[in-house]
Amino acid sequence: MSTSPEGLIILDRDGVINEDSDAYIKSLAEWIPYPSAIRAMARLSQAGYTLTVATNQSGIARGYYDETTLEAMHERLRRMVKEAGGEIAHIAYCPHGPDDGCDCRKPYPGLLRQIQRKLNLATLTGSWLVGDSLRDLQAGEAVGCHSVLVRTGKGKNTETRGEGLKNVHIFDDLGTFADWLLDKKK
Numbered sequence: 565m566s567t568s569p570e571g572l573i574i575l576d577r578d579g580v581i582n583e584d585s586d587a588y589i590k591s592l593a594e595w596i597p598y599p600s601a602i603r604a605m606a607r608l609s610q611a612g613y614t615l616t617v618a619t620n621q622s623g624i625a626r627g628y629y630d631e632t633t634l635e636a637m638h639e640r641l642r643r644m645v646k647e648a649g650g651e652i653a654h655i656a657y658c659p660h661g662p663d664d665g666c667d668c669r670k671p672y673p674g675l676l677r678q679i680q681r682k683l684n685l686a687t688l689t690g691s692w693l694v695g696d697s698l699r700d701l702q703a704g705e706a707v708g709c710h711s712v713l714v715r716t717g718k719g720k721n722t723e724t725r726g727e728g729l730k731n732v733h734i735f736d737d738l739g740t741f742a743d744w745l746l747d748k749k750k
């Protein structure tokens with residue numbers, strides 16, 4: 565099924581799909597999804613939106629966990645969304661640290677360009693970027709996404725700081741954003 569940019573949703577992971585921690589999410593046991601987020605992902609998927617994930621995972625570069633552990637988290641995420649009736653088209657992650665000079669660590673848009681290539685899209689303009697940190701929104705803005713901030717994870721702090729939040733839709737959580745988007749689609 566081909567995707568239009570407007571039908572593409574790019575989700576940040578930690579703090580949007582699952583609980584975040586200042587100590588990083590270092591194991592499968594520490595990866596605790598928000599039940600409402602899983603349900604929201606299934607609803608959006610069933611409504612025809614293409615779901616993708618773009619996540620910074622500097623914990624790999626820092627040696628806190630490895631890519632096998634990360635993949636186990638993502639397998640569980642894919643399975644939970646599938647069991648709820650939805651699917652995830654692609655999960656893009658940056659394993660690098662802040663000093664590695666990569667182009668995929670948000671706020672750089674490299675992960676979003678990876679998703680664009682994977683889905684064979686000519687542009688990401690008009691897609692939806694949902695995050696809890698300013699760097700998520702900055703990555704999306706760099707490629708023309710609509711910016712959505714959720715108050716879960718670091719989102720409340722991001723909102724309070726207020727910097728760089730022009731033209732940003734703000735919702736309590738992914739489920740509330742899904743309600744709004746699906747209502748808008750009617």
Ligand SMILES: O=P(O)(O)OC[C@@H](O)[C@H]1O[C@@H](OP(=O)(O)O)[C@@H](O)[C@@H](O)[C@@H]1O
Nearest residue numbers: 576577578585586588589619620621622
């Ligand atoms: O929110 P996404 O992008 O899915 O993932 C964020 C995580 O990779 C971690 O990113 C770290 O930032 P630094 O990478 O240390 O700047 C910290 O914010 C951690 O609390 C957080 O768990």
Ligand SMILES: [Mg+2]
Nearest residue numbers: 576578579696
């Ligand atoms: Mg996050």
Ligand SMILES: [Zn+2]
Nearest residue numbers: 658660666668
């Ligand atoms: Zn990177």
